[in-house]
Amino acid sequence: MPAFRPEIRQQPHHRRTQTRRAPQAGLLAVxxxxxxxxxxxxxxxxxxxxxxxxxxxEQGAACMIGLSYSGSAFNRIKDTDSGNAxxxxxxxxxxxxxxxxxxxxxxxCGLAIRxxxxxxxxxxxxxxxxxxxxxxxxxxxxxxxxxxxTSDKSRLSxxxxxxxxxxGVFELDGGDxxxxxxxxxxxxxxxxxxxxxxxxxxxxxxxxxxxxSDKDHYDHIHVDIGPWKKCGT
Numbered sequence: 001m002p003a004f005r006p007e008i009r010q011q012p013h014h015r016r017t018q019t020r021r022a023p024q025a026g027l028l029a030v031x032x033x034x035x036x037x038x039x040x041x042x043x044x045x046x047x048x049x050x051x052x053x054x055x056x057x058e059q060g061a062a063c064m065i066g067l068s069y070s071g072s073a074f075n076r077i078k079d080t081d082s083g084n085a086x087x088x089x090x091x092x093x094x095x096x097x098x099x100x101x102x103x104x105x106x107x108x109c110g111l112a113i114r115x116x117x118x119x120x121x122x123x124x125x126x127x128x129x130x131x132x133x134x135x136x137x138x139x140x141x142x143x144x145x146x147x148x149x150t151s152d153k154s155r156l157s158x159x160x161x162x163x164x165x166x167x168g169v170f171e172l173d174g175g176d177x178x179x180x181x182x183x184x185x186x187x188x189x190x191x192x193x194x195x196x197x198x199x200x201x202x203x204x205x206x207x208x209x210x211x212x213s214d215k216d217h218y219d220h221i222h223v224d225i226g227p228w229k230k231c232g233t
Contacts, residue, residue, distance in 0.1 A: 052206045052229050058110030063090055067109055070116040072097045077106060081161070086146035088162035094143075098124050099135045102169075105143035107162040111225050115165060118204040118223075123170070126196055130189045131172055139169035141220050150216040158207070164224035170197075181219040184211045195233070197221065202231035 057066055067074060073095040080087035090109035094101060097119035107115075119138070127135045144162040149155050158164040170178040170193070183190035198221050201208040206229050209222040213232030 052225075052227055054110060054225070058113055058225075060090055060109075063109035063113055064092070067092065067113045067116065070097070070113060071120075072112065072116045074112060075104070086156065086160040088144060091162060099170075100137045102137055102139040105140060105165060107143045107165065108225070111143075111163050111165060114204050114225055115223070118201065122200045122204070123197060126193055126200075127170070127172060130193050131176075133173045135170045136173040137171040138167060139171065141166040141168045150214075158224040158226040161226075163226055164207075164222060166220040166222050167197075168220040170194075180211065180221060194221070198233040199231075202233060206230075208233055 057063060064076065075093040075095070077088075077091045077093050079089060079091045081089040088106065088108050091106060092109050092112050093104045093106045094112045094115070095104050097116040099119060119135075123138070124134050127133065142159065143165045145157070145159040147157055147160060149157045168180055172178070178190045178193055180194060184194050185191065198208060198210045198212075201221065201223050205223040206226050207222070207224045208230070209217045209232045211218050213222075217232075
């Protein structure tokens, strides 16, 4: 099924959600209780270290319904989780949240719904505050990828489960860009935007890694919803 929302930049948020196809009655019946809980669910906990649990509303049918009401454009794709290796449990291909993604990103639905909330509540308000215009396109450097961690190749990365996304460039409406590689360091609104995006991400995701974390993240901000908490900003 093609991703819904052909004119993302022109349509206001409330019209996108109103024109979206209603979920099937069967799915709604199964997940309505969890979806009601999702409306009040807080962001990921803040702080350093420790283990993080996944809310029920970020799994299975309840997550898919919540994502459909977030105003995001996505495709439901085949689950590939085998239980002991790489794969995505509740798989979607995210096309856009408030802003279009530079390319469709296969990921866990839980990551998609967190990212959609983060785009709406952090990325867009910050862009309007600092630049007076919204972010139209977010250029990412990858989501699902079956590989080891950059810090320890013997352990699978959260990318291997579709639970991580690397954010590299934010393109404002009109074409001006804010690049982690070019604008992370120094003064000015673009650096402030990136620093505040990274710090705020710690309230929405389990792990956030930036150029302040290590040399492997010099050109992007890594966010994931893995089981451990770390704010490397």
